[in-house]
Amino acid sequence: MSIIIGINSFHGDSSACILKDGKLIAAVEEERFRRIKHWAGFPDLSIKYCLSAANCTLEQVDHIAVNQNSKSNVLKKFLYTIKSKPSIDLISDRLLNRVNKLTVKDLLLKSNLFGFKGKVHWIDHHLAHLASSFYVSGMDTAIAVSVDGFGDFASTSWGIGKDNSLFLDKQIYFPHSLGIFYQALTQYLGFHNYGDEFKVMGLAPYGRPKFLNLMCDIVKIHSDGQFSLNLKYFRHHNNKIYYCSDVGEPIFENLFTNSLLDLLGPPRGKGEPISQHHMDLASSVQGMYEKAFFNLINSLHKNYQIDNLCLAGGCAMNSVANGKIFRNTSFKEVYIQSAAGDAGGAIGAAFVVSKKIGDAPNKFVMRHSYWGPKYDEPTIESILISNKTRLLNENAHFYLEDDWSEVFKITANAISNGRVIGWFQNEMEWGPRALGNRSILGDPRRNNMKDILNQKIKRRESFRPFAPSILSEDVSHWFEESADVPFMMQVFQIQESKRNQIPAVTHVDGSGRLQTVSNDTNPTYYQLISEFKKITGIPMLLNTSFNENEPIVCTPNEALDCFLRTKMDLLVMGRWLISRGTLL
Numbered sequence: 001m002s003i004i005i006g007i008n009s010f011h012g013d014s015s016a017c018i019l020k021d022g023k024l025i026a027a028v029e030e031e032r033f034r035r036i037k038h039w040a041g042f043p044d045l046s047i048k049y050c051l052s053a054a055n056c057t058l059e060q061v062d063h064i065a066v067n068q069n070s071k072s073n074v075l076k077k078f079l080y081t082i083k084s085k086p087s088i089d090l091i092s093d094r095l096l097n098r099v100n101k102l103t104v105k106d107l108l109l110k111s112n113l114f115g116f117k118g119k120v121h122w123i124d125h126h127l128a129h130l131a132s133s134f135y136v137s138g139m140d141t142a143i144a145v146s147v148d149g150f151g152d153f154a155s156t157s158w159g160i161g162k163d164n165s166l167f168l169d170k171q172i173y174f175p176h177s178l179g180i181f182y183q184a185l186t187q188y189l190g191f192h193n194y195g196d197e198f199k200v201m202g203l204a205p206y207g208r209p210k211f212l213n214l215m216c217d218i219v220k221i222h223s224d225g226q227f228s229l230n231l232k233y234f235r236h237h238n239n240k241i242y243y244c245s246d247v248g249e250p251i252f253e254n255l256f257t258n259s260l261l262d263l264l265g266p267p268r269g270k271g272e273p274i275s276q277h278h279m280d281l282a283s284s285v286q287g288m289y290e291k292a293f294f295n296l297i298n299s300l301h302k303n304y305q306i307d308n309l310c311l312a313g314g315c316a317m318n319s320v321a322n323g324k325i326f327r328n329t330s331f332k333e334v335y336i337q338s339a340a341g342d343a344g345g346a347i348g349a350a351f352v353v354s355k356k357i358g359d360a361p362n363k364f365v366m367r368h369s370y371w372g373p374k375y376d377e378p379t380i381e382s383i384l385i386s387n388k389t390r391l392l393n394e395n396a397h398f399y400l401e402d403d404w405s406e407v408f409k410i411t412a413n414a415i416s417n418g419r420v421i422g423w424f425q426n427e428m429e430w431g432p433r434a435l436g437n438r439s440i441l442g443d444p445r446r447n448n449m450k451d452i453l454n455q456k457i458k459r460r461e462s463f464r465p466f467a468p469s470i471l472s473e474d475v476s477h478w479f480e481e482s483a484d485v486p487f488m489m490q491v492f493q494i495q496e497s498k499r500n501q502i503p504a505v506t507h508v509d510g511s512g513r514l515q516t517v518s519n520d521t522n523p524t525y526y527q528l529i530s531e532f533k534k535i536t537g538i539p540m541l542l543n544t545s546f547n548e549n550e551p552i553v554c555t556p557n558e559a560l561d562c563f564l565r566t567k568m569d570l571l572v573m574g575r576w577l578i579s580r581g582t583l584l
Helices: 044-053 074-084 088-095 104-110 125-134 178-188 197-206 212-218 258-264 276-304 342-356 377-386 388-393 404-416 449-458 472-478 496-501 523-536 556-565
Strands: 003-008 015-020 023-029 063-066 119-122 141-151 154-162 165-173 219-221 227-229 242-244 250-252 308-312 333-335 396-400 421-424 438-442 467-471 490-493 511-517 540-545 570-573 576-580
Touching (some): 003 044, 023 044, 023 342, 044 104, 063 342, 125 141, 125 154, 125 165, 141 178, 178 197, 178 227, 178 258, 178 276, 197 276, 212 219, 219 276, 377 388, 377 556, 377 576, 404 438, 404 523, 438 449, 472 511, 511 523, 523 540, 556 570
Parallel strands (some): 063 119, 421 570
Antiparallel strands (some): 141 154, 219 227, 242 250, 396 576, 438 540, 570 576
16 A cells, blocks of 8 residues: 555646545645645745645655646657647747656755655646546446646547556647637627636626537537647647746746637727627527537546546536536536646546556545645634634624534524624635635525625625535425535526525526535534525525635634735634624
8 A cells, every 4th residue: 555645736626635655635735835826836834734644754655646648649740740830939838748748856856855765656637637536436337527628738638447447548639729719709798817617607697698600610529529629729739838936836828819809800809898799608608618518528427328427638628518418418426626737637646546556456536625724712712712802803803603503504694694703614615616615605585695795795796696505305305406416516407486585596597506514524614605595495595605706714813814915704613603793
C-alpha cells in the first residue's frame, strides 16, 4: 500500500489531494489559501495541507501524479504545427506544452517541501478527468465523458469504465472545443474573468434562443456525435491567448475574431447594461451547447448501450444541461463529482496511479465534498477573543451555545425571520460550490431575499440565481425529477404548484440548482434544515457561497472578516454565535 499526492498545476484552479491505501484523505484548491480566484501555479500550500491532513511527511509519499502529460498526442501536435503554421508563441506554449512540466521536484524544494524520493507520474489530462469521475462514482460500469476547454491537445474524450479499469476510446482534438466556444461567447457578452461562464448560464433563462441558427454556423454538429468549430470566428488556434498574471490569476485575451462581430454585431462593452438582446444571445449560446452536448452523449449511449454516465471536465459544470440528461437521453444514472473541472484532475491523476500499481482493489466512493480544513471550537474562541475590539466596534456580540439543538433552533428562527446567516462548520468543501459548511443561508420563501443578499453581501448581478439545499427525502415532493444531487451539479424544474412557496430559489424559468442533503453525509447541515422545516414546513434553505467577490472562506478569520465588512446578521461557527445588536 502507498501514499499518493495528486496535483493540478501550471494552469487555472491549481489543487492537490492525497490518497492513502487507495482512499481519499484530503483535497483542496490552492485559491482558498492564496485568496485569488482560480489561482494558477504550483499548489504548494495545498500539498502542505494534504500532508498535514494525512499525518505524514513528504518523505513518506511514494508517488506524485500530475494531470498533464506533454507526451500525449505528440503526432497530432506535430501534424497540426506543420499544416497550420501557428504563431511561435502558440507552438511553445500550447503545442509543445513544456512550461514547468519537468520541475516538480525543484518546485517542491523551492516551496520548502523536502524529502520526496518517490516517482512523478505525468497523466494525460483527459484520462485524469475521466478517472476523477468514474473511479469515485461507485459504478461498476459506465460511459465516461470529459468535455473541456483543452488539455494535452484534446478538448473532449470518452471511453468505458469497468470495475478497476478505464479505457479511453476516442477524442476530439485541438482546435475544436465546446469549452472554447462557450468561453468565447461569454467574453463577447461582456464577462471577461476566467470562469465567468456560469453567468451566461444564469442569464440564459431570461431570453429566448432567437440566434440559435447563427450559433449553428459557429459550431457544427456531426451525425457521429462529434462536433467542430468554424475557426474563422476564433483566435485560439493561431495566437497565444492565455497567460498568468504576476499574482497567479489566469487571464485570457479575447478568443473571438472580428468575424463574430460581423455575424452577431458589436460585443457588450464594459459596464454596458444587459439588454434583452444579450439575454437572447445567452439563451442561444446555452441552446447551442446543449444541442452539441446531447448529440454527443446520445450517440455514445447508442454505441455502447450502457445506462450509466460519468461526466467530468470544465463543461461538466454546466448544471443546466446536466439537469436535462434524464429528459433528453436514455441514461438512468449520472455521476459528476464536486470539482468536475481542472481542480478535480488532481484526484483523477492520483487514482490512475493508484489503480496502475494495484493499490485500490475496492472502489472508493465520493459521496460528499468535505475534504478541506476543519477548525475546532477552541481555535474559533481564540480568534473571537483576539478580535473582541473589532466586534464591539460593530456592536457585535458572541457566545458559545452549549446545546447543539439550541444552535439549530436559534439559527433556523433567525433565517425564518429574514436574517442573513453565515454558516461555518466542519471541513471545507472541495470544488467551487458551498455545500453547507462554508455557506451563507437565507429564507427561500421570501420574494426579496435575492435583493437582500445582493445588497448586504454578494454585490453581484441581479439575474444570478441562488440555490436550494433540500432534505434528500423531500426532493420528489418539490422537484419534477427525483435524484441524489449532493454536489449541486444539476438544475431541475421545481414543481409548478410549489414555485410560489420558494420564490427566492426559483429561477425565472421555474428551475432550481438543487443540492440534496442527507443525514449520513452532513448531519449538522441536515439538522439545521430539519429545524427550519419544523418551523416553516419548508424542507430547504437558500444556500450561496460564503464569500464577497473572493474565493470561498477557508478559515475562521476569513469568515469573521467577511461578516464584519458586510451586513450579515448572524455568524455561526461551530457552536459559537456572533450577532450584530442583541443576541438572537
